[in-house]
Amino acid sequence: MTTTEASTPAPVERATSTRRSTVMSVTGLATSALIALLTIVPSPYAVGSAGPTFDTLGDIDDVPLVEISGAPTYMSSGELRLTTVSVSRAGSQPFTLGRVLAGWASPRQYVVPQEDVFGTADEEDAAEKQAQQEWISSQESATVSALEALGHPVPAVLEIAGFAQGSNAKGLLKKTDIITGVDGEPVATFSALADAIAVHEPGDDITVTVMRDGKDRTETFATVDDGTGDAAIGVWIDPTFDLPIDVTVQIDSVGGPSAGLMFSLGIMDRLTEVDELDGARVAGTGTIDATGDVGPIGGIRMKLFGAQDAGSEWFLAPVENCADVRGNIPDGLHVVAVDTLDDAYEAISRIGQDDTADLPGC
Numbered sequence: 001m002t003t004t005e006a007s008t009p010a011p012v013e014r015a016t017s018t019r020r021s022t023v024m025s026v027t028g029l030a031t032s033a034l035i036a037l038l039t040i041v042p043s044p045y046a047v048g049s050a051g052p053t054f055d056t057l058g059d060i061d062d063v064p065l066v067e068i069s070g071a072p073t074y075m076s077s078g079e080l081r082l083t084t085v086s087v088s089r090a091g092s093q094p095f096t097l098g099r100v101l102a103g104w105a106s107p108r109q110y111v112v113p114q115e116d117v118f119g120t121a122d123e124e125d126a127a128e129k130q131a132q133q134e135w136i137s138s139q140e141s142a143t144v145s146a147l148e149a150l151g152h153p154v155p156a157v158l159e160i161a162g163f164a165q166g167s168n169a170k171g172l173l174k175k176t177d178i179i180t181g182v183d184g185e186p187v188a189t190f191s192a193l194a195d196a197i198a199v200h201e202p203g204d205d206i207t208v209t210v211m212r213d214g215k216d217r218t219e220t221f222a223t224v225d226d227g228t229g230d231a232a233i234g235v236w237i238d239p240t241f242d243l244p245i246d247v248t249v250q251i252d253s254v255g256g257p258s259a260g261l262m263f264s265l266g267i268m269d270r271l272t273e274v275d276e277l278d279g280a281r282v283a284g285t286g287t288i289d290a291t292g293d294v295g296p297i298g299g300i301r302m303k304l305f306g307a308q309d310a311g312s313e314w315f316l317a318p319v320e321n322c323a324d325v326r327g328n329i330p331d332g333l334h335v336v337a338v339d340t341l342d343d344a345y346e347a348i349s350r351i352g353q354d355d356t357a358d359l360p361g362c
Helices: 002-007 009-040 097-105 114-118 121-149 190-198 260-271 300-309 319-325 341-352
Strands: 045-050 066-069 079-082 085-089 109-113 156-163 178-182 205-212 215-222 235-241 246-249 281-284 314-318 334-338
Touching: 045 300, 066 260, 079 260, 085 300, 121 246, 121 260, 121 341, 156 190, 178 190, 190 235, 260 281, 260 314, 260 341, 281 300, 281 341, 300 314, 300 319, 314 319, 314 341, 319 334, 334 341
Parallel strands: 079 281, 281 314, 314 334
Antiparallel strands: 045 085, 045 109, 066 246, 156 178, 156 235, 178 205, 205 215
């Protein structure tokens, strides 16, 4: 009995050991499979992160990044960096589910289904062409807004290219009409047209004079709401600007309109004798239109990290992006919220003078 009792536990111990080994083997296989899944299996997601920054006051291969001809230019001791976002996917740059999970967990990256970014092959091709066109248009708008902010009006031919939904001008005005006056006053620049419309409230009657087939024609109709509570005439304008200077940008690897603000500031800085920055390093982002209005952009959280990586001390952010900025500002970076080009130019001038106590933040 005693021998039997003493020898009984041995088979139980062997059975327990066998089960433990089996469980460990299965667990090991599962772990190995998971590691393989994370490191080998491609993932259908796009991963965004901070892209390169470019100093609009600097050089690329000893050529000014923003080259101006037709007017005297002056050097600056600071930096005005445009910021970018780099987006990759499994189809263009090998990465796996493990990288996707790491991207989800990192504040320095974002992850979205790749079709949300790239779409179909045809949609991707169309988006790339649109981004390049926006890139070119933003440079023109930057030049116009910079010159007008410095007190040099830029004449323009204001051709009607189409009509917004709900426009009261449709049927009265036509495509290819050239707008020459508003409310009996001539308008020779894009900003003058915008100013003439801005004095109205949505629903007010407005009188617009156009040139059609070599003859003047005047029509009166009600303005509409532009979606923000301001008045609009409900037509798309394709302006042809008569620029007094030529601006060439030495970058062909960037697309989209979000560098417009930093281009404008770079042009203004180069055209003025004063050293606005006095050595300060400022980065930023934002679209710009010909009237100097700063618009919101995407990927600003990544651009903040790009600015930090480039050693920038200050960042100019569109007011409309402030909700995305709050809580995401990297250590050592100061953010200034701007709504217009005038706001931004004042900001860099005050940063250069170390007069920053009450600059508006997000």
